[in-house]
Amino acid sequence: MRTADRNGHVVEEDSSQNNLLEKIYGSASGRALIRPLVTPSVSIAVGKLLDSGISAAAVKPFIRMNHLDMGDYEEQKYTSYNEFFKRKIREGARSIDMEPKHFISPCDCRAGVYPVDGKTGFSVKHTRYTVEELLKNPSLGKRFQGGYVWVLRLCVQDYHRYIYPDNARESRRVKIPGILHTVNPAANDAYPIYKENSREFSLLKTENFRTVLMMEVGALMVGKIENRPRKPYVFRGEEKGNFAFGGSTIVLITQKNTVKPDEDILKNSGEGIETRVLMGEKMGESF
Template identity: 50%
Template sequence: MNSFLSKHKIQPFIQKNHIDMSQYIVQDYHSYNDFFTRQIKREYRPFSKDSHTLIAPADSKLTYYPIFQDTHLKIKDSLYSLEDLLQNQELAHSYQGGVCLIFRLTVDDYHRYCFIDNGTKEDDHYIPGIFHTVNPIANDYYPIYKQNARSYSLLHTENFDDVIYMEVGAMMVGKIVNHSKTSFQKGEEKGYFEFGGSTIVMLLKANIIDIDEDIIKNSMTHDETRVLMGEKIGVKRV
């Protein structure tokens, strides 16, 4: 590890957040971004190879939403309807009655994420962020309209039908880096976020998955559930 960054910058962060660096591949860190995108040793993020088990794509704080016509999702302090989120009315409609899972990553989380099943992937769709005042002439009050930059792809999975997998970044931070893949295996790395807090959103169609009860109960009381990449979060409905 670069001695200056280790002693004066990164080491206090490691200690404050109780990060066990023995779990990560040894490398020199020449910037915060190097540290932020560090890679964990595979044995520290095992995953179930059972085809009916849905795994978490990332270390994160998870919230569950059932998808209804009037559902609004809170993502990075902004509210979205499903159509707003996807900018695609027809695609949004196909997920009515399904499940939305929001994985919120914070700076102390591992910022790489994986595929949740075997399958093939369509091209990424990038939606730039929006940030402006709604009413800039109203005295001293300036309501803000904001939508974050996001990228989503449609995954044709072997066991969970077509899954929308979306990465969300802030306007100035949380750069999204996806690997160029058209086919994938469960547990394989999909990409990573560069420096900044970030979020993953997954949409599953109706009658495909039963999410674990503790996640549902926590979400009903507006509590997030801490999960690790590869951890079981649900099972395929049979």
């Protein structure tokens, strides 16, 4: 897998986790082996373990292995691994771009942006989707014809809280049950994960980008999408929720002629490269 920073430096990520997942999802025997692990019941069981006090022993080894700068986060003693995983960033560690016409990322992520063609289809790497399949709602899918799908993938070492990208009125939230594949690209090559995984979405009637669809996608060992109680009106930079343990994804869908993606993210996505973006950072701007 290749990722790029905002200065154009491309890095080939060759982690042991990536290699293992490529082997598992790249073979029929591996996919059969992992099938029981992607069920919600297994995720719930693992979640209970990670909420227990015994799981706190895994926190310090994880920090060392992933070279995390804990100076970015509020100082506290973690009583479980999930408490650490849902840690809160300290004030000032992320800068929220408040320029009204700038379209910002709601999370720390590896971003890809994909145009929605005339039949509301789009491709993520080697896998074809339609907006209707993603939402399980044909009439709603047609509203985003000609727009863009923004796939914002969080890795396990990332900050797992997320914010609203603009001032907006939020619709009711729709939950779509499903299974819980990893969101690593290795799985996407084998399965249409974004239409199979558990997910939840709402429509944001924003001040600056018309209607934006915001979807949280669960992933392997992520049994919980923990959104805050819905309010009639929300603000850019306000925390919307967090994921429990595992890598996860936020999907944004923008309408035709509302947001122009930044050139580096658009170009990288076309070449199969994800772009490293921080929460609150500009990804595009209004037309």
